[in-house]
Amino acid sequence: MKQNKKEYVAEIIKLLLKSYKKVKCALNYKEPYELLFATILSAQCTDERVNKVTEELFKKYRAVADYANADVKELEVYIRSAGFYRNKAKNIINSAKVIIEKYDGKVPQSMQELLVLPGVARKTANVVLGNAFNKAEGIAVDTHVIRIANLLKLTKSDNPVKIEQDLMEIVPKKYWTEFSHLLQTLGRRVCKARNPNCSGCSLKEICPSAKA
Template identity: 55%
Template sequence: MKGAKKRIGGIIKILRKNYSHSRTALQFETPLQILVSTILSAQCTDEKVNEIIPSLFRKYRNAKDFASADKEKLEEEIRSTGFFRNKARSIINASKKIVDDFEGVVPEKMEDLLKLPGVARKTANIVLSSAFRKAEGIAVDTHVRRLAQRLGLSKEKDPDKVERDLMSFVPKKEWLDFNYMLVNHGRKVCQARKPNCPSCVISHLCPSAEDFYPDIKLNP
């Protein structure tokens, strides 16, 4: 990834200008809520997650509530987000550990968040950045992975390896915002099925633009 180091500054500068207004699309008020919402958001649109979390958070107000939840009931309440059995188990077991080992409070360190069942680096990074404004890494989800590959920022497929690549040349002060800028750009422009390179503000910095649109004029 040699060209990546040269282009990353321009990419970030332009994305920041275009997406500075929008932050996470997940609705939340507490660290526990962003943790649960992020678990629910796996392979599901944030839109569908936002539909069910108001009633969910009215019923379950803290980690102890989730820890003692009736599993079948919780499964039904989150069924529409898919993977509902796995997600219910993760939410309950993670909440139990928060109650047992962290005094009912969502931990603020990557090391501790990774001890929660159902929480890996992507979810931990989202909780750290959204709830605590800390960046111990860069959250790599399906959007970030796809854009990192298209932009020539990483050739890896494993999210943890993509994250390592990004951490090696994305300035640390940008880590906090890098994920949501790429997610927003991925949702609006650089979509999985139909990347809209003609209206992309960083197409001139993207080695994939000509692949998708052979006759494209690069001059944003």
């Protein structure tokens, strides 16, 4: 059964790559710390909204030290529309301080070190490692991945940690970062939560949840 699931996942990856060619992180960034803070902002917020917020944010704060020394109230103004802005502002400032104090101002490149940063859980760490450093230590599980992995019957769980474990067993490691992007792209363009376009989906022939 496990081997069959691996073959099934290989077919999913093949079909999605054919549909979407080269996929990448939906968040805009140039530096690893920008991706880190953008991902912290993305919690319970759309990537589209985060990119609008960071367009101005990254102009105002141009280095990790700028965030570490930021006035929390001023930072809150810039990120308010991303939601939960008070907690996010504190996490960004405190993460920046840890990066300066412990890691010489550079975003750490291991899961263990990233998880020490305020506001960083496995999803955020996976996004940063996979996209900023091309290191795959896991699979980033967001709302799109949770929903579509269940629709594809790749997991029976709604717990992100368990879903990640299930996916890591059947998705080839070289695709761990890309697999998240593929499911996210599918979720944004076709397999939308409220109105999935099953007839226009490249997985319609193999998806067990596809509607006739």
